[in-house]
Amino acid sequence: MKKMKKIIFLSLLVSVGLALSVIESAMPMPVIVPGAKLGLSNMVILVTLVIFGFKEALIVGILKSLVFTLVTGSISSLFYSLSGAILSCILMFLVYKYFPSIFSLIGVSIFGAVAHNFAQVTIAVIIMNNMKIYSYLPILLLTSLFTGYFVGLASIFIVKNLKKTFNVFF
């Protein structure tokens, strides 16, 4: 019974992440930076990481990327979002587990956003076979600071409230 509840909560988190991704892709950006996104679905991965653990966060991240590819229908974007999700999840887990006293969730989220951008640009470099694409990275890093900060801030509030709810269920 407990396992079933966990599966249901994880699938709910996946669908929340999916909805956030769809809303995000419909949102116009004020500044045109190629590849820059708000990264709202990173919030879901971060919350899953805090409440459930690393394995569950990785599963949610991968499932979200796979289903989002089915929604948008562009297979080439699968590699970008999958690589970003996996690398950011691993880095966020390491920072969250080993340096909880140094970094709050804001720091963890910034690490995740930076890793996400780095993985995507690296995949683009590999696919396009052109090292010059790395010249996008500094601007992407600056934008990931802002998005990472607010994603972290939002996650702190979500975790505070969700922990109460989950304590009732588990």
Added chain:
Amino acid sequence: MTKGDKYLIIFIVVISLISLGFIKNKAINYKEKYVSIQVNGKEYKKIIFDKKIIGKTFPIETEFGYNLIEIGDEKVRVIEASCPDELDVKQGYISKPGEVIVCLPNKLVIEIKGLEEERDVDYISH
């Protein structure tokens, strides 16, 4: 927000500003420049800037998709694309060596490159 967060933010700002400055600085060192259009990692076309071709458009039609680029005065932009989000169109003109326009769905890279000056042997001293 802990102290570590603040240091992390400052660290990333410094790193990205330094690398931005480095990229800009590298771009200034060239005088002659040309447009290199690459599809799927291979050079597809090379256009050297010239007063005569200002305003001309070049269609790039490959198996991955269609893009139309326009050459301006020492600058280049994409004006039409078959990709869904058209980020390459929104990016506008690029003009400095090292700047790139990337269209991921069409596997297209438009890059401004500097022509390296041919260097002769300056002096030979005995």
